[in-house]
Amino acid sequence: MRAMVLEGIGEPLVPKELANPSVLPDEVLVRVEACGVCRTDLHVVDGELPCVRPPVVPGHEIVGVVERVGHDVEELVPGMRVGVPWLGGTCGVCAYCRNGRENLCDHPEFTGYTRPGGFASHVAARAAYCVRLHDDAEAVATAPLLCAGLIGWRCLRRTGDAWRIGLYGFGAAAHIVTQVAIRQDREVFAFTRPGDTAAQSFALSLGASWAGGSDVAPPKQLDAAIIFAPVGTLVPAALKAVRKGGRVVCGGIHMSDIPTFPYRLLWEEREVVSVANLTREDARGFFSTPTAMGVKTTTQTYRLEHANEALADLRHGRFSGAAVLVP
Numbered sequence: 001m002r003a004m005v006l007e008g009i010g011e012p013l014v015p016k017e018l019a020n021p022s023v024l025p026d027e028v029l030v031r032v033e034a035c036g037v038c039r040t041d042l043h044v045v046d047g048e049l050p051c052v053r054p055p056v057v058p059g060h061e062i063v064g065v066v067e068r069v070g071h072d073v074e075e076l077v078p079g080m081r082v083g084v085p086w087l088g089g090t091c092g093v094c095a096y097c098r099n100g101r102e103n104l105c106d107h108p109e110f111t112g113y114t115r116p117g118g119f120a121s122h123v124a125a126r127a128a129y130c131v132r133l134h135d136d137a138e139a140v141a142t143a144p145l146l147c148a149g150l151i152g153w154r155c156l157r158r159t160g161d162a163w164r165i166g167l168y169g170f171g172a173a174a175h176i177v178t179q180v181a182i183r184q185d186r187e188v189f190a191f192t193r194p195g196d197t198a199a200q201s202f203a204l205s206l207g208a209s210w211a212g213g214s215d216v217a218p219p220k221q222l223d224a225a226i227i228f229a230p231v232g233t234l235v236p237a238a239l240k241a242v243r244k245g246g247r248v249v250c251g252g253i254h255m256s257d258i259p260t261f262p263y264r265l266l267w268e269e270r271e272v273v274s275v276a277n278l279t280r281e282d283a284r285g286f287f288s289t290p291t292a293m294g295v296k297t298t299t300q301t302y303r304l305e306h307a308n309e310a311l312a313d314l315r316h317g318r319f320s321g322a323a324v325l326v327p
Contacts (some may be wrong), residue, residue, distance in 0.1 A: 002327065003120035004307040006056040009047035012308045013058070013119065021116065021124035025072040028127045030084060033139035035118030036061025037302075037323035038147045038172070039230065040086070044113050044256045045311060052113070058307075059118030060086040060111040060326070061146040063139040072318040073127040077282075083131035083287075084123060085146045087180050087277055088115045103277035110277075121327040131283045133166045144297045144322035145286070148172035150278045153286045155226045156181060158275060162224035166191060166241055168214055169229025170199045171314075172297075172322035173251065175206060177226065179295045182207045189218045191234075193317065202298075202320040222246060230254055235272060236261035244268040251275050299324045 001020050004013040020141050023029050026238050041058040043049050052218055062084035078083065089109030090097050106296040111125065133142060138278040152173040165175040165181055168191040178188050189205030194213035210219055214234055218241050225238040226249045235258045238248045245268065253276075266272070287293075298321030304308040310323040 001120055001122040002304060003057045003116075003311060004304060006045055006054050008054055009052060010045070013045070013311075015305055020055050020122055023068050023070045023124055025070040026126055026128065027084070027124050028066045028073060028076050028130065029068040030062065030082060030123050030125055030130075031067050032062055032064040032118050032121055032327055033157035034063045034121055034143040034144035035059040035323060036146060036172070037307070037314055038150065039314065040147070040253050041112065041229045041307055041314055043230075048254045049113065056113065057116040057118075057120050057123075058112040058213060059120070059145045060084070060088075060325075061114070062111070062123060063133065063137065063143045063146070064118075064123070064173060069127065069180075071293040076127050076130065081133045081137055082125075082140065083133050083283070084111055084118060084125045085129070085131060085278065085283060086110055086112070086148060087280070088129055089126045100281075101279070103279045103282075108277070108299065119154075119304065119325060120250035121304070129280065131286070131287060131300070140299055140301055140324045140326065141297050143324045144172050144176065144299065145295070148322055149176045149295065150282055151229075151251055151275060152177035152226075153180065154278055154282050155249045155275050157228065157260070158249045158273060159224035159247060162222075162247070164189065164220060164223045166218060166222040166225035166238065168234045168238055169231070170203050170211075171228060171317075173228045174226075175202070175298060175321050176295055178206045178208055178303045180204065183294065190221060196317065199317070199320065217241060224249065226251055227255075228252060228316045230256060232256040232258035236265055239265040239272065241272055242270055247271045247273060248275055249275060253277075264278060297322060301326055
C-alpha cells in the first residue's frame with residue numbers, strides 16, 4: 001500500500017510503500033477511494049494534540065470499499081462502501097461509554113491520530129465504527145461529511161432551537177452546516193478572516209443572510225454562535241454578538257488560549273460549551289436525514305502524493321470548501 005507518513009512533528013509528510021495492514025478479528029481492510037483533509041490533521045502534524053507519536057498516517061474523513069473482513073465481523077462484507085470517521089474505537093466499559101456518551105470515552109482510539117488513517121491507499125478500521133454508505137455515494141463529495149459534516153451536525157444540534165446562528169470560520173464544516181441550517185429554516189450569519197471577501201462571497205452564495213469579517217459586529221443579535229476557527233479571541237467576540245440566554249458552541253478539537261473578558265459578556269445566562277469528537281449515533285443520524293442527504297460539498301481534489309500541498313493550502317485558506325485526497 002501507499003501512504004503519506006508523518007515521521008517527525010512539524011515535518012512534511014513522507015511518501016512510503018508499506019505492507020497492507022493485517023486485519024484483526026473485529027476489523028475490516030478498506031481500499032481508500034477518497035480522504036478529506038481536515039484542520040485536525042494540521043493539529044496532528046503540528047503536534048498541537050497531546051501525545052502525537054510518529055510515525056503517523058493522518059486522515060479521518062475516509063470513504064472506501066471493504067476488501068477483507070476479520071472473522072468476527074458480520075455486519076460488513078467485501079464490496080460494501082463505508083466511511084471511516086475520526087472516532088476509531090472506544091473501550092465500551094467506562095462510565096461515559098455505558099451512559100451513551102462514547103465521544104467522551106476514557107480510552108478512545110482516533111483514526112489518523114492514534115490509529116493509522118486515510119492518507120493512504122488502504123486502511124484497517126474497526127468494523128463497528130465504520131459508517132455504512134450508499135453504494136452510489138460519490139466518494140470525493142462524501143468524504144468531508146465524515147468529520148466536517150458530523151462535527152458540524154453535532155455543533156448545530158447543541159444550539160437547540162436557535163434561529164439566527166453565527167458561524168465563525170467559514171471552512172469545510174461551516175459550508176456544510178450553512179446548508180443544513182438553511183434547510184431547517186434557520187438564518188445564518190457568516191464570519192470570516194477579516195478581509196477575506198472570497199470566503200464571504202462563498203457564504204452568501206450558499207444562502208447566508210450576511211457575511212463579514214470576524215472583527216465586525218453582525219447587523220442583528222444572534223441566538224447562538226458556532227466557532228470552527230481555532231482562535232480563542234473569537235469566544236468573547238461571539239459572546240458579545242449573542243443575545244441574552246444565547247449559546248456559543250466551540251467546535252474545534254484545539255483552540256488558542258481564550259483571553260480574559262469582562263463578566264458582563266457572559267452574564268444574562270449566556271453559555272459557552274464545547275463539542276468533543278462524535279458518537280456512532282451522530283453518524284447514523286446524520287447520514288439518514290433527508291436534510292443532510294441534500295448537502296452539496298464544494299471540494300478541491302489533490303492526488304495522495306500531494307498531501308503536503310493540500311495541508312499547506314488548508315493552513316493558508318487558499319480554497320473554498322474542503323480539500324480531498326484521492327489515491
